[in-house]
Amino acid sequence: MAAVMRGTPKPWLKTLRGKEAIACYLFILPWIIGFTVFTLGPIIASFGLSFMDYDLVLPPKFLGLANFVELFSDSLFYTSMWNTLYIVILAVPLGMLASFMMALLLNQKVRGLAAYRTAYFIPSIVPAVASAALWLYVLQPEWGLLNGFLSWLGIQGPGWLASEAWSKPSIILLMIWASGGSMIIFLAGLQNIPKEYYEAAEIDGANSLRRFQYITLPLMTPTIFFNLVMGVIGTFQIFSVVFVLTDGMGGPVNSTLVYLIYIYRNAFNYFRMGFASSMAWVLFVIILVLTLIQFRTARFWVHYDTDTVEG
Amino acid sequence: MTTITKQQESQPTRISRTQRTRVVKAVRSLLTHLFLLVGSFFFVAPLIFLVSTSLKASRQIAKFPPDLIPDPFIWANYSDVFIYAPFGTYLLNTIFIIIPTVFGAAITSSLAAYAFARLRAPGKNAIFMVLLSTMMLPGVVTLIPTYILYAKLGWVGSFKPLIVPVLFGNAFYIFLMRQFFTSLPRELEDAALIDGCNYLQIFWRIILPLAKPVMATVTIFAFMGAWNDYFGPLIYLAEKSQYTLSLGLQVFVQQHSTEWGLLMAASTMMVTPIILLFFFAQKQFVQGIMLTGMKG
Structure with missing residues (x-):
């Protein structure tokens, strides 16, 4: 059977x-x-x-390649790409530096850690439209909060969003303000570093600078890498905050016309779906190439330790 | 500072050394607190002034440098918001969108997450790699054809584009829950299989009850995502009666750009639920962010 x-x-x-x-x-x-x-x-x-x-x-x-030919001879394409790059190049490293430093400070066993952590984190969960509305007030040139604070220090503040030179830095400032998410990721990374490493180094007589240089920094490189990759991808697609801050115009004088606002304008104001798609693909390729470069160069500086857990 | 204490180690002058360490420690902690305080000022001050400005009269708002305490307190800013714009309707619309979104996140995504974590099938890992890669895909590449699709279906100007796609699950939530399910012990499921349960029953009776913590995280993220979403409502909603809070607030900002008391009151009302949610569910927030690196 x-x-x-x-x-x-x-x-x-x-x-x-x-x-x-x-x-x-x-x-x-x-x-x-x-x-x-x-x-x-x-x-x-x-x-x-x-x-x-x-x-x-x-x-x-x-149309064949006509959309791309037009795109590469369109001055607003270059303007919007430059504005976006400007924000990416400054906001990503500065945001990471700020959040890394906050995480380092919070990782010292300080009293009131939970309160500080909350204070740093909350801006990052404020809805984009609400934080834009709030920053319209903070950056108001005549009696806004920031210029009020600067005048208290004896500095005359710039026109911020009303000024061609300061409009992009204004947005970067807002982005740093909302960088609490990466702070949490950094903090988690720091807390994953085995305490024994520090104890061993202390016994060997390494001072805190050395411990940072030889333990913290190398073991944090996977977390730094993760935040860098996600930060670059996300910041290239910045839209909502800038759109609300500038009434959808990307002003003054196109100084905050970021790439996605220009796509939006072509797709939903001019209904040029083909042209907007070619713009989307150019951005996609740029992001893809930059991400691949980051992954390729990662092996030169990202240190993978078996003991650290990366999400 | 620490270098000094280290050099002392060779000459064991015990008392002075401990004293010195104590001083170094105190100075250090003082400096840390100083930096932390200055830092938190940058992060918290705008939010404090958000609330304070929402309670000020126009002429006090235009005072320079700004006052912290409203004088007098203008509570009417809050009720006036509802006179100028139907924020009650916006709230209902937002909730109407949030409910299916949360359902999609919790049910569809958790089923897929369970399959990815536990069930074996040829090609599953390849599918999972595709899922992971979509997490890094810039949303802008899919934007225009999806819009055209909804336009052709006649969905533009309705809530459907904001609801239907999320019912099919979300890569971030699937990934997050898969990580959680993988960490659960297997024994209970094996016992249930031997008892003749099918996989859906195992999922429903064993996995879901254990998944409460991660469910909470995902629900909160889905809630926040829908509450904060601006781009979707901006391109898909047409009538004012359909606006969500985000879109409504933006239009309000445009129309009342000089009435700061009103603007700040409306913004405060939009921010408060999120902050309250954070205070009730800090752990889930932190977990979710750690696992996915999602930015709010």
């Missing part, structure tokens, strides 16, 4: 393994459908659209 049963094996799907696999696919299915319809399909479609002219009403017309 047993031999006969072994001779005609059950179809794979009826086996325990098969049932498990079916359950697995079924449970993942909603996400796969969502991914196909709302991510994969649109990626392919936007690639196709970037070679077309489409305004939602008339049927799409194939």
